[in-house]
Amino acid sequence: xxxxxxxxxxxxxxxxxxxxxxxxxxxxxxxxxxxxxxxxxxxxxxxxxxxxxxxxxxxxxxxxxxxxxxxxxxxxxxxxxxxxxxxxxxxxxxxxxxxxxxxxxxxxxxxxxxxxxxxxxxxxxxxxxxxxxxxxxxxxxxxxxxxxxxxxxxxxxxxxxxxxxxxxxxxxxxxxxxxxxxxxxxxxxxxxxxxxxxxxxxxxxxxxxxxxxxxxxxxxxxxxxxxxxxxxxxxxxxxxxxxxxxxxxxxxxxxxxxxxxxxxxxxxx
Amino acid sequence: xxxxxxxxxxxxxxxxxxxxxxxxxxxxxxxxxxxxxxxxxxxxxxxxxxxxxxxxxxxxxxxxxxxxxxxxxxxxxxxxxxxxxxxxxxxxxxxxxxxxxxxxxxxxxxxxxxxxxxxxxxxxxxxxxxxxxxxxxxxxxxxxxxxxxxxxxxxxxxxxxxxxxxxxxxxxxxxxxxxxxxxxxxxxxxxxxxxxxxxxxxxxxxxxxxxxxxxxxxxxxxxxxxxxxxxxxxxxxxxxxxxxxxxxxxxxxxxxx
Numbered sequence: 450x451x452x453x454x455x456x457x458x459x460x461x462x463x464x465x466x467x468x469x470x471x472x473x474x475x476x477x478x479x480x481x482x483x484x485x486x487x488x489x490x491x492x493x494x495x496x497x498x499x500x501x502x503x504x505x506x507x508x509x510x511x512x513x514x515x516x517x518x519x520x521x522x523x524x525x526x527x528x529x530x531x532x533x534x535x536x537x538x539x540x541x542x543x544x545x546x547x548x549x550x551x552x553x554x555x556x557x558x559x560x561x562x563x564x565x566x567x568x569x570x571x572x573x574x575x576x577x578x579x580x581x582x583x584x585x586x587x588x589x590x591x592x593x594x595x596x597x598x599x600x601x602x603x604x605x606x607x608x609x610x611x612x613x614x615x616x617x618x619x620x621x622x623x624x625x626x627x628x629x630x631x632x633x634x635x636x637x638x639x640x641x642x643x644x645x646x647x648x649x650x651x652x653x654x655x656x657x658x659x660x661x662x663x664x665x666x667x668x669x670x671x672x673x674x675x676x677x678x679x680x681x682x683x684x685x686x687x688x689x690x691x692x693x694x695x696x697x698x699x700x701x702x703x704x705x706x707x708x709x710x711x712x713x714x715x716x717x718x
Numbered sequence: 719x720x721x722x723x724x725x726x727x728x729x730x731x732x733x734x735x736x737x738x739x740x741x742x743x744x745x746x747x748x749x750x751x752x753x754x755x756x757x758x759x760x761x762x763x764x765x766x767x768x769x770x771x772x773x774x775x776x777x778x779x780x781x782x783x784x785x786x787x788x789x790x791x792x793x794x795x796x797x798x799x800x801x802x803x804x805x806x807x808x809x810x811x812x813x814x815x816x817x818x819x820x821x822x823x824x825x826x827x828x829x830x831x832x833x834x835x836x837x838x839x840x841x842x843x844x845x846x847x848x849x850x851x852x853x854x855x856x857x858x859x860x861x862x863x864x865x866x867x868x869x870x871x872x873x874x875x876x877x878x879x880x881x882x883x884x885x886x887x888x889x890x891x892x893x894x895x896x897x898x899x900x901x902x903x904x905x906x907x908x909x910x911x912x913x914x915x916x917x918x919x920x921x922x923x924x925x926x927x928x929x930x931x932x933x934x935x936x937x938x939x940x941x942x943x944x945x946x947x948x949x950x951x952x953x954x955x956x957x958x959x960x961x962x963x964x965x966x967x968x969x970x971x972x973x974x975x
Contacts, residue, residue, distance in 0.1 A: 595943075596935060596936075596939050596940055596943045597931075597935060597936075597939075598939075599936045599938075599939045600939065601939070601942050601943065601946065602942075602943055602946045602947070604946065607946060607947065615883050615884065615885070616879050616880045616881070616882070616883045616884055616888075617880075617881065617882055617883025617884075617887075617907055618881075618883070618907055618910070619883075620880070620883075620947075621848070621880060621881060621947065624943065624947050625848060625940070625943050625944055625947050626827060626848060626849075626929050626935075627935075628929065
């Protein structure tokens, strides 16, 4: 049994296969257990987003924790699924993914990514949208390995990662060299706030979150405004890129068939 | 102990007298060996030539720069520069800028193994690399421009800041010109490792390989990533080139003080 003690006692609402959520006191917890790797595809984004809608609609909720079960927090994008879709779907998916990351980045509640295992590429990008990161001290790496997989940095994502990590080795090693960090290293480089063995990770994460919230928690509208200001650089890039019909990032994942489809139809279809 | 001997580098692939290129497996090692390794036009030309070699070797998976003896580099060759005309100053600063930018954006991972003192321009050279190691006990890494009445070019600031991180480590190093031996540099986030002298190069090779792995980085991917991450350095560098005359005049006035 790999669940932590608190999560083990929780009553989960299974809203969809692979994604469940629950409330622990006033804290919403989303648990990803979609296959082993919690790969991200359109279905994942849809289901996750509707859970976020529910949480946003629940006025008593004061914080959000996301986590995975077992070996992975998330191993990133579902490239297998992407390779079977039309090029148009893949391009749309990247827009959806970017929208999702922006929503998480600016979420009107304090957010904590409880990194139970590996967080690679898209999974790490998701973890970085949260306000707080905690990690399993015993297992798992956090890693933005896009450069090693021949993928360019999406400017919006690179910017919010930079704001979260700050300039310096944590940032340059992560993005330029695709460095992977254990919990101990991530703590040393201020990539995470807290590292704990799996059995106590949930409890420590919740305690930390509650100490930040205090008695009254954050007023949602104020927090949302602050996030929009602090992450303005990233938001501006997101807005700028959104209005341009950019398929650049999606193109890197295209199969031959998808490339051919794109050549025939042209960029907008 | 000779830095070359520490990693059994015996036969240079290219030897330009004051600097030579070796290979340790598929990692290129450029070794400077001219005392203080001061920077002038000859220096930039030779280094440029060796970088051409390295870039042209597609099986090369990484680059280390280092030096023999007491100095990594003691910065600009101020004595020589005194003899340069305004035009020669201009040519030198263009070449030095181009060298720094080329290293910053190099399509294989780069590591500066700081064997001794790295002052001013020498510190800048080191900071342009992806990774840095430094002897833990001897030799200072120091951006001492503030002490010698020199100014940085505008593009040096985003370069140093992106590498060091803004905050107290950056302000101490740049505005106050603090000097650091290896163990201190490590603490301040300026370097990645601080081995002993005899292990400097061997551990640097290990460190570089731990990043690049067996297959290394796809060159185009790394090149584009660096261009994205260091985008604000590139932008400022272009602006500095447009204002180079003004900058050269400022430098030459400072030389007369």
